[in-house]
Amino acid sequence: DAGITQSPRHKVTETGTPVTLRCHQTENHRYMYWYRQDPGHGLRLIHYSYGVKDTDKGEVSDGYSVSRSKTEDFLLTLESATSSQTSVYFCAIGTSGNSDTQYFGPGTRLTVL
């Protein structure tokens, strides 16, 4: 988890409310990723960023948006949270886009009631 922090670590919210999760890195890595992890599904890519203000969709991007205004910060926003978005969210960083080992943050456990 060195060099990557996520906040908050735990959050309980209600359906329909907006939620923003923050990922902060001190490694100056170009690539940043948001995943969700659910039992039986493994890690699934939501969105990723390949530079400041450069982002793209992953496998399960519906209902999520991201922003990256600084190299060190990558925000994940749920505009209107739904119960299906209850999950553990992980941020990861990497030095290149391909053939890249990734370094993960500690995760955020989000519960949408």
Add this chain to the structure above:
Amino acid sequence: SQKIEQNSEALNIQEGKTATLTCNYTNYSPAYLQWYRQDPGRGPVFLLLIRENEKEKRKERLKVTFDTTLKQSLFHITASQPADSATYLCALDNMEYGNKLVFGAGTILRVKS
């Protein structure tokens, strides 16, 4: 459809034995495959990467094989210890999403003393 399959049932072995975990994939043509370790409540940690032109890779007590004909990777831990107990994830590059990683659901390994 594309699938990555790892043993869904936990693998229980005795300390000192060799643990062998399997990762099978369907309808992917990965250039490389990675293995990660995940402890409860924490983010995954990178262990090993093996490329399509490599048959085997070793790191201390860890060994990974990659058979692109069988579409399978095997992950071995020799002289296993209780501290090796964790969930092990395989991941490969997915051309559909710019060669970003796609993960299997993981296999739980329990090493008993």
